Every structure is written in C-alpha cells, then in structure tokens.
Amino acid sequence: MDELDCDLAIIGGGLSGGLIALAFAALRPEVRLLLVEQGERPGGNHVWSFFDGDVAPADRWLIDPLVAHRWPQGHHVDFPGYSRDLATPYNSVNTVQLAVALERALGERLLTHATVTAVAPDHVELADGRKIRTQAVIDARGAGDLSTLRCGWQKFVGHALRLDAPHGIDRPVIMDATVDQHDGYRFVYLLPWDDRTIFIEDTYYSDAPQLDTATIDARIAAYAQAKGWQGEVIHREQGVLPVVHGGDFDRYWPKDDPVARAGVRAGLFQPMTGYSLPDAVRFARWLADQPLDGLPAATRAYARAHWRRGGYYRLLGKMLFGAARPDQRWRIFARFYRLRPALIQRFYAGRSTIADRIRILCGRPPVPIRDAMRTLWNPPA
Structure with missing residues (x-):
C-alpha cells in the first residue's frame, strides 16, 4: 500500500488486534481501517481455547468463524487420586483461521512485514520510513511493562x-496433574484434533518466566512415549503468560500515555489464568460501538475498571504464589475442580459471583494456615 492515511490504525495483528479489526469490518465498514502487523501473516503462532460460557451468546458471531476445533462433549481433568468429566463444551482457535479471516475481511487494509518504530495518537511511523496518518490509534502489541506488576508465570511448550495409530482421547484434558511436579505447579494439557492428531502442552505455574525449552521438549516426548503414542511433530509453540497478583495499574498504563491500548497491553486478561480470549472478544465488541475521538481516555477507563474487578483473582494469585509450596500447588487446583461446574465456568470467564468467591475460599484450605494468613494480611494492590 502506498496510501497510508486511515481513520483507525490498529498496531499488532494478534488475537486482540485481529478481533478489533474483524468487529469494525463487520459493524462499521465505513471506518477506513488499517491493521499493522510486523510478521508475514497476522496471528503469530498460537492456539487459543475457550469454554462455551466464556463468550456471551450475543458475541459468538465474532469468534465462532475462527474456531478450528470444537468438543461439544465437554472436557476432563486428572489429579492424583481424583478425575472428573465436565460437560461444558470447549473450543479452540488457531492462527490459521484468524489469519485467513483477516486477509479476507481486510484485503489491502492488512499491512504485513511492517515494523513500527513510533506511535502517537494521530500517526504511526514504520521502520521503512513510511508514516501512517490516522484519526485514532489502538496499540495491541502484546504486554506492556510487566515490571510494574507483581507476577507469577504460566509458561508452556506445546507440540x-x-x-x-489412534490416540484414544475423545475430549480435551484441561489439566493432567498426575505428572511429576517441576518448577511450580506442572500439568499437561491435551487437545485431540482428530483421532490421530493430538496437541500436547506441558504447562507450569512458576515463580520465574524463563523457559528451558529443550528440557520441556524432552518431557513432552516422554509423556507421549508413556502413553504409547508414536508419530511426527507437526507443530510447535511456546509462551509465557503473566499471572498477576499485585502491582500498580497507573504505572502499567500511565495517565499521561496519549495512545489507546488493547489486549494484554491494556491489562485485559484474567489475572489468575493469564487467558485473554474472553476479554478480547468483549473489548472488541465494546470498542466497535465507541466514537473514534477520545479513544485513549475511553480505553484506559475500560481497562482501569477491569483492573478493579480483578482484585479477587489477584488475591487468589497471591495465595497461590505466596502461600503454597511450589510442589504442592496442584492441591489448590484439585480442590477447586471439586466445586460446582457453574462456579468453575464463571471463574474462567472472570465473572465469579460473591457467593462463588466465598465458596472458593471457605472450607479446609489446601495451603498451610499460617502461610495463607501471612499472605492475606497484606491485600494485593
């Protein structure tokens, strides 16, 4: 594209930026939109999954066309001495579906191989010297300055x-925590894409963000071998998600920052899990109804309200990382998965009720009382 003037420039073609672009393309086609992505195609290299209850029925039109796999029969969890099937259907989106949808919807309004060097409220500068002049900018380039937050980490490698031969798994296994515990709470996550293709992700709730990829690759291979699965690795991915248990929102997104934000850069994710898809859908639908004038203040107010609502989840994260011994953290999740399915569903969607919050914390604690009280004495920021 030689003509780079637009009404709205979205910087970052990941999940959040991509959903915003698709929402505007569908609901406000009159807006001259430009989605700026530094890679060859938008989306990166990810699998994003969600439970049916994570996305409101009125918003499913935005995400359903991107679903590559759906398991209407529900999902499963495994812990030492305890297993459970849950009936809530599960869905997965991958980058291929997201990239194809964006390419079809945007055409020349998708700008790839474009490295951004400067962002301002009314323009974006690219490394090749081009300048995008625009009425509004949304910065959706992944996480902001996480040093301003107190974080544990959910980190993973997936193959x-x-x-x-057929693997024999008929539904997703959200957590197989029967594996040896290393580097915090460890579990294996399984997605059966078809009868002979399975996605195996080795995941850790860890105190540090560093990934020893070679070691985790070997653990995935050992897990597959123990199951009797032999075959070829056709896809790899890895990632590190913040599990936020404190910090300062005003430092993460300073009041004087003049550029609107979206996604993880805006702090729009479930603090206890790090998952961002439900919030990305909600935010894209909300943003498509907003005037382009005043987006920096409007998006910051939206994100600030989300931060306030996340206080309870940050408290749980503080207990997980501050009160539970790393090799015993699995007990917190094992206890949680004995609760009612509707409560579990609302938790993942970030919509826990007051009764849910009380129920999660009451009863016999899965962490030492003294450590829990010491952690709870100082509430999270």
Missing part, C-alpha cells in the same frame, strides 16, 4: 503430534 502437535501426528500419530501412527
């Missing part, structure tokens, strides 16, 4: 295997 998709094409097997020589």
Whole structure:
C-alpha cells in the first residue's frame, strides 16, 4: 500500500488486534481501517481455547468463524487420586483461521512485514520510513511493562503430534496433574484434533518466566512415549503468560500515555489464568460501538475498571504464589475442580459471583494456615 492515511490504525495483528479489526469490518465498514502487523501473516503462532460460557451468546458471531476445533462433549481433568468429566463444551482457535479471516475481511487494509518504530495518537511511523496518518490509534502489541506488576508465570511448550495409530482421547484434558511436579505447579494439557492428531502442552505455574525449552521438549516426548503414542511433530509453540497478583495499574498504563491500548497491553486478561480470549472478544465488541475521538481516555477507563474487578483473582494469585509450596500447588487446583461446574465456568470467564468467591475460599484450605494468613494480611494492590 502506498496510501497510508486511515481513520483507525490498529498496531499488532494478534488475537486482540485481529478481533478489533474483524468487529469494525463487520459493524462499521465505513471506518477506513488499517491493521499493522510486523510478521508475514497476522496471528503469530498460537492456539487459543475457550469454554462455551466464556463468550456471551450475543458475541459468538465474532469468534465462532475462527474456531478450528470444537468438543461439544465437554472436557476432563486428572489429579492424583481424583478425575472428573465436565460437560461444558470447549473450543479452540488457531492462527490459521484468524489469519485467513483477516486477509479476507481486510484485503489491502492488512499491512504485513511492517515494523513500527513510533506511535502517537494521530500517526504511526514504520521502520521503512513510511508514516501512517490516522484519526485514532489502538496499540495491541502484546504486554506492556510487566515490571510494574507483581507476577507469577504460566509458561508452556506445546507440540502437535501426528500419530501412527489412534490416540484414544475423545475430549480435551484441561489439566493432567498426575505428572511429576517441576518448577511450580506442572500439568499437561491435551487437545485431540482428530483421532490421530493430538496437541500436547506441558504447562507450569512458576515463580520465574524463563523457559528451558529443550528440557520441556524432552518431557513432552516422554509423556507421549508413556502413553504409547508414536508419530511426527507437526507443530510447535511456546509462551509465557503473566499471572498477576499485585502491582500498580497507573504505572502499567500511565495517565499521561496519549495512545489507546488493547489486549494484554491494556491489562485485559484474567489475572489468575493469564487467558485473554474472553476479554478480547468483549473489548472488541465494546470498542466497535465507541466514537473514534477520545479513544485513549475511553480505553484506559475500560481497562482501569477491569483492573478493579480483578482484585479477587489477584488475591487468589497471591495465595497461590505466596502461600503454597511450589510442589504442592496442584492441591489448590484439585480442590477447586471439586466445586460446582457453574462456579468453575464463571471463574474462567472472570465473572465469579460473591457467593462463588466465598465458596472458593471457605472450607479446609489446601495451603498451610499460617502461610495463607501471612499472605492475606497484606491485600494485593
């Protein structure tokens, strides 16, 4: 594209930026939109999954066309001495579906191989010297300055295997915590894409963000071998998600920052899990109804309200990382998964009721009382 003037420039073609672009393309086609992505295609290299209850029925039109796999029969969890099937359907989106949808919807309004060097409320500068002049900018380039927050980390490495024989798994396994515990709370996550293709993700709730990829690769291979699965690795991915248990929102997103934000850069994710898809859908739908004038103040107010609502989840994160011994953290999740399915569903969607919050914290604690009280004495920021 030689003509780079637009009404709205979205910087970052990941999940949040992509959903905003799709929402505007569908609901406000009169807005001259430009989605700026530094990679060859938008979306990166990710699998995003969600439970049916994570997204409001009125908003499913935005995410459903991107779903690559759906399991209407529900999902499963495994802990030492305890297993459970839950009936809530599960869905997965991958980058191929997101990229295809954006390419079809945007055409020349999708600008790839574009590295951004400067962002201002009314323009964006690119590394090749071009300048985008725009009425409004949304910065959706992943996380902001996480040093302003107190975080644990959910980190993972995933392999998709094409097997020589059927794997025998009929539904997602959200947590297999029967594996040896390393580096915090460890579990394996399984997605059966078809009868011979399975995605195996080795995940850790860890105190540090560093990924020893070679070691985790070997653990995934050992897990597959123990299951009797042999085949070829056809896809790999890895990531580190913040599990926020405190910090200062006004430092993370300073009041004098003149650029609107979206996604993880705006702090729009579930603090206890790090998952951002439900919030990305809600935010994209909300943003499509907003006037382009005043987006920096409006998006910051939206994100500030989300931060306030997340206080309870930050408290849980503080207990997880501050009160539970790393090799015993699995007990917190094992206890949680004995609760009512509707409560579990609302938790993942970030919509826990007052009764839910009381129920999660009451009863026999899965962490030492003294450590829990010491952690709770100082509430999270």
